[in-house]
Amino acid sequence: MTDLLNIENLHLEFDTYDGLVKVLAGVDLRMRRGDVLGLVGETGCGKSMTALSVPRLIPMPPGRITAGRVQFNGEDILNKSESDMEAFRARHLGMIFQDPVTNLNPLFTIREQLVDAVLYQQAQGKKVPGRWRGFAPSARQLRQDAHERAVELMRLTGIPDGDRRIYDYPHQFSGGMRQRVLIAMALAGDPDLLIADEPTTALDVTIQAQILRLIRSLVSQLGLTVLLITHNLGVVARSCERVAVMYAGRVVEEAPVRELFRNPKHPYTRGLIAAVPQKEVTRGGLEGIPGMIPNLIDPPSGCRFHPRCQHVMSVCRQTVPAPVTVGEQHSTSCYLYEAPK
Amino acid sequence: MNIRFYILRRVALIIPTLVGLSLLTFAIARIVPGDPVGLAAGPRATEEIKEALRVEFGLDQPLPIQYIDYISGLFQGDWGQSLYTRREVLGDLRAFWPATLELTTAAVIIATLLGVPAGVISAMYRNRLPDHVARVLSLFFVSFPSFWLAMIFQTWFGRDLGLFPIGKRLPVLIAPPPATTGLFLVDSLVQLDFETFAVSLRHLFIPALVLSFGAFASITRITRASMVEALEKDFVRMERAIGIPYRIIIFKYVLRNALIATITVISLNFGWLMAGAILIETIFDWPGLGLYAVHASLSLDFQPIMGIAILYGIVFSVVNILTDIVYGILDPRIRYG
Numbered sequence: 001m002t003d004l005l006n007i008e009n010l011h012l013e014f015d016t017y018d019g020l021v022k023v024l025a026g027v028d029l030r031m032r033r034g035d036v037l038g039l040v041g042e043t044g045c046g047k048s049m050t051a052l053s054v055p056r057l058i059p060m061p062p063g064r065i066t067a068g069r070v071q072f073n074g075e076d077i078l079n080k081s082e083s084d085m086e087a088f089r090a091r092h093l094g095m096i097f098q099d100p101v102t103n104l105n106p107l108f109t110i111r112e113q114l115v116d117a118v119l120y121q122q123a124q125g126k127k128v129p130g131r132w133r134g135f136a137p138s139a140r141q142l143r144q145d146a147h148e149r150a151v152e153l154m155r156l157t158g159i160p161d162g163d164r165r166i167y168d169y170p171h172q173f174s175g176g177m178r179q180r181v182l183i184a185m186a187l188a189g190d191p192d193l194l195i196a197d198e199p200t201t202a203l204d205v206t207i208q209a210q211i212l213r214l215i216r217s218l219v220s221q222l223g224l225t226v227l228l229i230t231h232n233l234g235v236v237a238r239s240c241e242r243v244a245v246m247y248a249g250r251v252v253e254e255a256p257v258r259e260l261f262r263n264p265k266h267p268y269t270r271g272l273i274a275a276v277p278q279k280e281v282t283r284g285g286l287e288g289i290p291g292m293i294p295n296l297i298d299p300p301s302g303c304r305f306h307p308r309c310q311h312v313m314s315v316c317r318q319t320v321p322a323p324v325t326v327g328e329q330h331s332t333s334c335y336l337y338e339a340p341k
Numbered sequence: 342m343n344i345r346f347y348i349l350r351r352v353a354l355i356i357p358t359l360v361g362l363s364l365l366t367f368a369i370a371r372i373v374p375g376d377p378v379g380l381a382a383g384p385r386a387t388e389e390i391k392e393a394l395r396v397e398f399g400l401d402q403p404l405p406i407q408y409i410d411y412i413s414g415l416f417q418g419d420w421g422q423s424l425y426t427r428r429e430v431l432g433d434l435r436a437f438w439p440a441t442l443e444l445t446t447a448a449v450i451i452a453t454l455l456g457v458p459a460g461v462i463s464a465m466y467r468n469r470l471p472d473h474v475a476r477v478l479s480l481f482f483v484s485f486p487s488f489w490l491a492m493i494f495q496t497w498f499g500r501d502l503g504l505f506p507i508g509k510r511l512p513v514l515i516a517p518p519p520a521t522t523g524l525f526l527v528d529s530l531v532q533l534d535f536e537t538f539a540v541s542l543r544h545l546f547i548p549a550l551v552l553s554f555g556a557f558a559s560i561t562r563i564t565r566a567s568m569v570e571a572l573e574k575d576f577v578r579m580e581r582a583i584g585i586p587y588r589i590i591i592f593k594y595v596l597r598n599a600l601i602a603t604i605t606v607i608s609l610n611f612g613w614l615m616a617g618a619i620l621i622e623t624i625f626d627w628p629g630l631g632l633y634a635v636h637a638s639l640s641l642d643f644q645p646i647m648g649i650a651i652l653y654g655i656v657f658s659v660v661n662i663l664t665d666i667v668y669g670i671l672d673p674r675i676r677y678g
Contacts (some may be wrong), residue, residue: 055582082587090584097582102575107597107672116593120585169673186583195582 002074004225005031005054005193010068012049012249015061019297023049025249025304026068028323033192036219036226038236038257040272041246042293047229050246051195054227055089056080073192090121094186098198100178104170110181111166114150114188115143121189122146153184156221158214176207180214187218194218197229212239233276237261242329245269248294248304254323255330265332267309303334311336344669347677348662355658359651360412366650367408370643377641381424398424398644411647420651421644423637430648433633438652439523440510441622441629445614447549452556453607459557460564460603465591467569475565479558488620491551495624498547505547508626515540548625552618556610563606567599574598601671608664612657 012024024046031037039047052058053070056077070077072092080088097103105113119128119142128142147166154162157180170178179199186194196215200208216239218224228240236243237257244254245266253266264270271289291308294300300307306316315335323331324338378394379386395401399410414421420430463475482490499507510525511517518528518537526545529537571577572595580590619631630649637645669675 057578057582086584086586088584089582093582093584095579095582097575097579099575103579105576105580105594105598106674108594109673116585116589117583120589121583171674182579185579189584 003030003071004033004035004073005029005227006071006074007050007053008069008071010050010053010070011066012046012053012058013064013066015064016297021296022299023063023249023296024053025299026320027246027249027251029244029251031193031225031227033225034223036224036228036239036241038240038243039227039229039246040231040233040236040243042231044293044296045246046249047231047246048197051095051197051227051229054193054195055093055095056085090123090189092192093195094189094191094193095195095197096179096182096186096199099202100175100182101170101202103182104178106170109167109169110154110173111147111150114153114166114181114185115146117185117188118146118149118153119143121191149188150184153188154181156187156218157181157184158210159184174207175203176210179203179207179211183211183214183218187222187224190222191224193225193227195227195229198231199228200235201230201232208235215239233272245272248299249296250304250320250333251323252305252334253330253332255327255332259327259330263327263330265326265330265337266305266334267311267336268305269332271308344666344677348666351662351665355655358658359654362654363412363415363647363651364408366647367411370641370646371404373641375641377424377643380640381642394424411644415651420648423645424642425640430645433645434630434648434652435523437628437630437633439520440627441615441618441631443524443526443545444549444552444618444622444627444629445611447545448552448614448618449556449607449611451549452553452560452610455553456557456560457564457600457603459561461568461591461596461599463561463565464568464572464599472565475561479561482554483558485554487551487554487617488624490554491548491621491624494547494551506544508544508548508624510544510627511537511541548621548627552614552621555617556607556614559606559610560603564599564603567602568595571595571598597671601668604664604667604671608660611660612653615653615656 007027007029010024010027011022014021014023027046027050029037029039029050039050041047049058049063053065054072054077058065065078072088077085077088104110151162151166154166159165159177159180165173170181173181183199199215200211203211212235215226215228219226226240228236230236240257242254242256243260244251245260245268246252247268253260253264253269255263255265260269261273264273268289271287274287275289289308294304294307300317302318303309303316303321306312309316313335321333321335321338323333325331326337378391378398378400382391382394392401399407402410411421418431420434422429423433426433459475459478463472466472495507498505506512515537518525518532518534521528521531525541526538529535529541572591574595577590577595580594581587585594615630618627618629619635621627622629622631623635630652633645634649636642637649669677
């Protein structure tokens, strides 16, 4: 079976006034149909940029992909034309973002936005009869069907009273409801892959739990494939099957969720897990990772984690470790686990 | 709150605005040094003739009394009369204002029809060739004085190419359509007189085009700026990510966000153009309010000055109310109250 998504050795740079920022330095990520993969890491480690490279929404310039490829269903998407990309996104992708307040257009009703999402995702890049030419019976039927599908999507994402509330504007919805609307828009065309970029970060804790539950139930109902980006290990533990941990533009460890939490291998992953507050610890017990995230204009040589690593060896400063298998479906890029030569 | 109540309240609020405006204009018109009666009566007039004029126009009364007389006349439909021509101000405004209104409205329409697309294209192709062309054009149009451009256009299109008439609203031999609104385009259409319509459209085109340039520039710039801002919004990325075509995003979703600022500039321009039409009216021999206003203020003819100020005050207020209503149509988050 070919992978649904295969990101290989992806390098991305950003031109800034301060210099060239090496945002991604060889990201490898594979997803099969039905996977629910969590992508975790600190702010600025390149999780969102990895995610945005799939719909190819990284602003270029200033961004530039210098090496690597992104394959979807075996098809290389980095050299598609822009209009092919539009059709590709409509057909295969759904995406939700962090802030449900700014991600809905404030001037249009939910109906307007959701019906358009349905129409254009179903059309997959072909022409959709516009509003003013929409008086032909066939076009009217199309819009009527899209409207019904929109109401159905609202029901599916747990928005009560969809047939009435669809006429409301975004500001008449709460944050959690807006995120549900955005999920409904992302799902309008039955996407093969749903990319969720920090979907709960801007929400209250109780609402976070509801949205995560919704995503999980959609996964089981629709058999969705989800790439969930977050900096919150708790979110990963609750919603994903596999985790990829990123640090400074590279995936440093990848494993099934249970395996990763029980048996973290990479020193960075260990530090991350140690930094999660535990119920039992009452005072002074939180452990952090010493040091700061590196400056990606002038990143550390070799393994980018080496300046903060307790187990640093001389080889870490010189060459980049390749992923090694350390368990079932468990791999990490660290010289500590290199098979002795 | 209900929109009908909102409009009523805004209309009622015009009255205090106009009171303030009239007080100010009245004061300025009287404080300006110079003797309007002396100017009107001529250099050889005797003291008795001047005195008679003063009594006739109430200038012998104290200023507050004069003001009250004027305002109470206003409410009875008596806008006073010109010291020079002895004509009723209201009648003059009725005769001259439609020409200016027609010219300004046409200019604003041209500026909007050209400026909004230019701004949108500019923002879509930011920092690329179409953007540079639009920016240079708008810079060009704000930098060159409109009276100079007016004369150049008159020479090219009117004299050298003979495509358009050089001036006036209609040729001497064509009678203006019966005045219902005073706008020749509207009146001739009402009469189904398409020939007059076409002729007056040709007369209108060049002056309106030249008058529109300044407004075109500012509309283009503000549309570009607010489009660029709106294109950076999160929802644009979301719409692209789920596969809505860029064309739809631009013209449906982003444009409406950008238009709010543009509408403001359009309505401001409408007012500025009406006041700024004087030069264009002079060059194209356009019988509008501009010329009338210049004559009145040069000769300190105070009643027409007051009349024009009040008319423009009303126009500005009405345009402002309309703009606020359009805001509410564009942005559902705006509540009236």
